[in-house]
Amino acid sequence: MSADASRDEVAREIRRHDLLSIPVVDERNRLLGIVTVDDVLDAIVDAQTRRVQRYGGVEALERSYLDTSFGTMIRKRAGWLSVLFLSEMLTASAMQHFEGELERAVMLTLFIPLIMSSGGNSGSQATSLIIRALALGQLRLRDWWRVALRELPAGLTLGVILGCVGVARIAIWQMLGFYDYGSHWMLIGLTVGLGLVGIVTFGSLAGSMLPFALQRLNFDPASASAPFVATLVDVTGLVIYFSIALVILLGTLL
């Protein structure tokens, strides 16, 4: 079990019983030492610092921001940034795969940032909720299916809300003459709306399952950083969007 996880357990016991110290014993109940509440307080704050930084996609700093040398700062940030960049390159490959469709319907590209970011945002929400619930012991590994059964309808509902807003935006712009999406604007609206439903649902589900998967593989669930989730959802989100576009627009725009 990770150092953070066992620290969490000691902290939970101390908090639950309002203890001021807790003895540490070996398997034969011999006293190894005592953890006092002020140690726990320091440890919790340090662990939180590492977690906040890791959730932001940075390797944890050993010193404070201003005391960290420029070289160390770059090393701690460049690693994850490069890994995410290399993974995100799959989006370019996915886009290349749909290049024919893109050329025939450039209109579709207008909504790519909007749709991708909605998937990333809903994933980031789900991940932060689950990471925290796991850290506080409110959820255990075996609860993953309960979470999946909640995130599926939650993601669908959130997707429908955003989808309606998206369709409304396109309809209003078209009708008030702010922008002309062409004669097939209703089909484009439908593509964007259904794309949002699909991607927000996938984002919520993937974002909530990622911390469980990491915990199962003995990684810290809090390694599921917001940028990590966004990257995971981006590539799949593009494929979902273009697949829906192919089904709806084949024969008209595509």
Place this chain on the structure above:
Amino acid sequence: MSADASRDEVAREIRRHDLLSIPVVDERNRLLGIVTVDDVLDAIVDAQTRRVQRYGGVEALERSYLDTSFGTMIRKRAGWLSVLFLSEMLTASAMQHFEGELERAVMLTLFIPLIMSSGGNSGSQATSLIIRALALGQLRLRDWWRVALRELPAGLTLGVILGCVGVARIAIWQMLGFYDYGSHWMLIGLTVGLGLVGIVTFGSLAGSMLPFALQRLNFDPASASAPFVATLVDVTGLVIYFSIALVILLGTLL
């Protein structure tokens, strides 16, 4: 001052001196009550929960994940998700603005997700570092310019690293024949590379300044959620990318 901020101060005092309790007095030094270390422990953990959730772009839940009703869960998530979605709609407007360029050079769209996400990721890194340093009292509001002076070169360096990787990716794909970026592939590589430098620099700078701006406006700096930063950087990132493309590709592709 926000409740979280004064709680941070009490916690800092208790941690600094390893106290077990701290008296609370009014302005005439009359005892109002005593904060014990177990209260502080509970308060820190609760505050962290709210912060982790807020950083993920969710309004803080009052109960644990599984005890929160479906309706409440949707309300807590739909609010921020919709605000971010409405802001992100600006990306569609930005894309519409460059529609002519998009039609002439569909190639440029292939890298939009890659470039946008790199801006969001570098912003998210900077934001999480600064939020944490502000919460721990390692940085104060007046330190904003020191941070800006560090983030500018840090962002430039990280941008150059990613830019080189990006150019290498395009060159390798072109030379090994995985994909044909056309006769102007070197100019496209240059556009992507310089775009990455510009966007990662802007992302790091904007991501680090956002918590300061929020604190200055008396909001909790931790409201600068990862999705918030990503949204902020996305729109500007698109404009930076297309502006660089216009300068480099005018006369050839554009």
